[in-house]
Amino acid sequence: MNADEMAEQVRMCAACPKMCRHICPTFFAWRSDSPTPHGRALLVHYDNLGVRPLDERAVEVLYQCLECSHCLTWCVPGIDIASIVEAVRERIVAEERAPPAIIKMAETIESCHNPYGEDHTHRNDWVTIEETDGQGIVYFTGCTAAYRETSILTSTTKTLTGLGYNVIVTPDEWCCGSPLFRTGFKELALSQARHNVNVLNSIEAEAIVVTCPGCYRVLTQDYPENGLQLNKPVLHLSQLLADRLDDLPKGVLHARFTYHDPCHLGRHSGVYEPPRQVITRLSADGLVEMQRNRDNAMCCGNGAGLRTLFPEKSREIGAERVRQAVETGADYLVTACPFCKNMLASQSDNSLNVIDLPELVQMATSGKSPNGSTD
Structure with a gap:
């Protein structure tokens, strides 16, 4: 999106009667017109006109956006506020005016190659995988499964191995760059991306599998959009x-399941049915x-x-999704x-168990829930 296209889109949004406001998760959290798609468009529009510059309050409002693109679902003319916000954040970063906590996150990813500040040498060194003679497949674990939601990682490797794949997890994997792309640190994101492309392209395998939709979006969209091509x-x-x-057990789980669509997998990548097909199976x-x-x-709020x-505010949004x-x-x-599991589980009580898809598969194949109890 070039500058003229963006100016025209924010002009249209600024004149709109705000039909998107009622589904904006940050409007739900703040109950204010400022952190809404319309409010953010007005700020950018006024800046374009020279009426009001992007001051400190404007920067705050632009970083109150989840970039979930839910507003785009309801926007008749199709104004992509999330992409506009992301582009303006790149300008804010270039002007060295990003919020301090976001700068610290970016610096942490640059030095540790993950947003959690964990030792990179221990990213995947704890993973044990049974070798098979099957088709080679690279599992790009992502940061959250490697450092926080480790049951997702182990459930994934067991699931893939059980399907006959020879699973490869590389210790040289870095953060995919998603948190950096989304918060305006594009050049730093590309430095992570270039490393990952070199590593992944050097591995002999048939495909790359991810469990993180943020990684999926970045590897399939942001990388190629910036001239970085994966060879599988x-x-x-x-x-x-x-x-x-047909290789998964059929109808073995006797419980009631509902499904939360991650924004990066659903609205940003158009993947809605595959998770539902697996759950239904x-x-x-x-x-x-x-x-x-x-x-x-x-959105889960995360x-x-x-x-x-x-x-x-992030937790308020997550708690509302759990309520639903x-x-x-x-x-x-x-x-x-x-990422969604991490947020939703933190806001759930014992009445609702929050699990990720590979954990569900392991429940079906082992007969045990993620906490080890018999289903």
Whole structure:
């Protein structure tokens, strides 16, 4: 999107009667017109006109956006506020005016190659994988599965091995760059990306599998858009499993399941059905949908730097999404994103179990839930 296109889009949005406001998760959290798609467009529009520059308050509002693109679902003219916000954030970073906590996050990724400040040498050195004679497949673990939601990583390697793949997890993997792309640190993101492309292209395998939708979006969209090409296809685990449904147990889980669509997997990548196909295959009782699902699904509240800057508001959004899941009467809330699972599980109580898709597969194949109890 060039400057003229962006100016025209924010002009149109600034004159709109704000039909998107009611589904914006940050409007839900703040109950203010400022942190809404319309409010952010007005700030950029006024700056373009020279009426009001992007002052400190404007920067704050622009970093109150989750870039979830839910507003785009409801926007009749199709104004892509998330992309506009991301482009303006790049300018804010270039002018060295990004929020201090976001700068610290970027510096942490640059030095540690993950946003958590963990020792990079221990990223994947704890992983044990059974070797097979099957087709080689690279599992790009992502930072959250490697350092925080480790059950997702181990469940994934067991699932892939069980399907006959020879799973490769490289210790040379760095952060995919998603947190950097989304918060305006594009050049730093590209330095992580170039490293990953070199590493992944040097590995002999048939495909790359990811469990993190942020990684999936970056590897399949941001990398090629910036001239970085991977020499093998990239699949989200749900896509691979959907292609192997006949190899998964059928109807063995006797519980009620609902599903949360991750923003990067759903709205940003158009992957809605594969996770549902897997859940429906494994469950004896099928899938019960939340009222807000697919391209109308509410964000979990954990993206684009919001949890770093505004943790309380981020948790409010996550708690609301959990409430929507509880309304379905489900026993389990399944997602297909380590970041989403991390947020939603933190806001859930014992009445609703939050698990990720590979953990669900392991429940079906082992007969045990992620906490080790018999299902």
